[in-house]
Amino acid sequence: MIVSPKELFTNCYGKYAIAAVNVFTMEQVHALFRAGEKANAPFLVQITPAARNYAHANMLSKIIEAASKIYPKTVYAVHLDHGDEEHALDAIASNTYNSVMIDASHDSFDKNVERTRAIVQKAHKKNVCVEAELGVLSGIEDDISVDEKEARYTKPSEVEKFVELTQCDSLAVAVGTSHGAYKFSGGEGIQFDILEDIQQRLPYFPIVLHGGSAVNEKEISRINRSGGALNEGATGVSPEEIVKSITYGVCKINIATDTRLLWARVHREFFRDTPELFDPIVPGKKYMEANEAFMLEKFELLGATGKANQLIQ
Known part of the structure; x- marks a missing residue:
């Protein structure tokens, strides 16, 4: 059952968080929906946009639609991540998304407000929620590349005015996380003093944490032992920080890097151990099983296991 993110966030605020998982392939969609139904999460x-360019927006939408029928007990929303105006407007017009993100975080405050407000006005006419971003995250993911020196924490003094002027429905903030498998700047992790200040200024307003992957060092080591060359010093958000962030109003936690690392590890080990095989179905099944197990653990960590029933009328 597809539901509005507003309903998801109202139900979870301060108690648990919603996993927001980037998908590119059929295997990832199967694993996510299968885990969601099994966990009742x-x-x-x-x-x-990169996923839309890779698989085509219509293809992905149809895969998700099919998954909702294969796994009819799932409770979910469909969200456009890191879109510009073109992507956001297309998603709104398609009637297949009930949430879009307009990422104008690299602009000045006033320009960010202008661009975000324009999308909000069009989205709300079709009951589509809008996520905005204030502050800039470092790291690399898809087409995003931001040098550590250019990364800026969100200024708590700006959040109230920004939300009031844009009327956005949720706010992604820069509080120390990063996109991709990269170290935190200075190894300091989430800046909870900033997060607390934001929550006090925006009580009960849903906050979004981008760069929420854990970047498991064991996965990176296994990838490298199978022929990979990833940075073994890379790290992500610790489970303890994820759980703590929920109490500060974080309702939505984005996950992308972890499922990509999982894909790389499963396939590298498979072809290393069975070089005589070439059928994509075999490692594909292994990846779906591993991804499902990963998502079950993630739902449990976020406190979302068993919560879907609360959203079914």
Whole structure:
């Protein structure tokens, strides 16, 4: 059952968080929906512009629609992640998304407000929620590349005015996380003093944490032992920080890097151990099983297991 993110966030605020998972392939969609149904956990399916370019927006939408029928007990929303005006407007017009993100975080405050407000006005006419971003995250993901030196924490003094002027429905903030498998700047992790200040200024307003992957060092080591060359010093958000962030109003936690690392590890090990095989179905099944197990653990960590029933009327 597809539900509005507003309903998801109202139900979870301060108690648990919604996993927002980027998908590119059929295997990832199967694993996510299968885990969501098994855990009775609500979730967001996220599609990036890069994913739309890779698989085509219509193809991804149809895969998600099919998954909702294969796994009819799931409770989910469909979200456009990191879109510009073109992507956001297309998603709104398609009637297949009930949430879009307009990422104008690299602009000045006033320009960010202008661009975000324009999308909000069009989205709300069709009951589509809008996520905005204030502050800039470092790292690399899809087409996003931001040098550590250019990364800026969100200024708590700006959040009230920004939300009031844009009327956005949720706010992604820069509080120390990063896109991709990269170290935190200075190894300091989430800046909870900033997060607390934001929550005090925007009580009960849903906050979004981008760069929410854990970047498991064991996965990176296994990838490298199978022929990979990833940075073994890379790290993500610790489980303890994820759980703590929920109490500060974080309702939506984005996950992308972890499922990509999982894909790389499963396929590298498979072809290393069975070089005589070439059928994509075999490692594909292994990846779906591993991804499902990963998502079950993530739902449990976020406190979302068993919560979907609360959203079914």
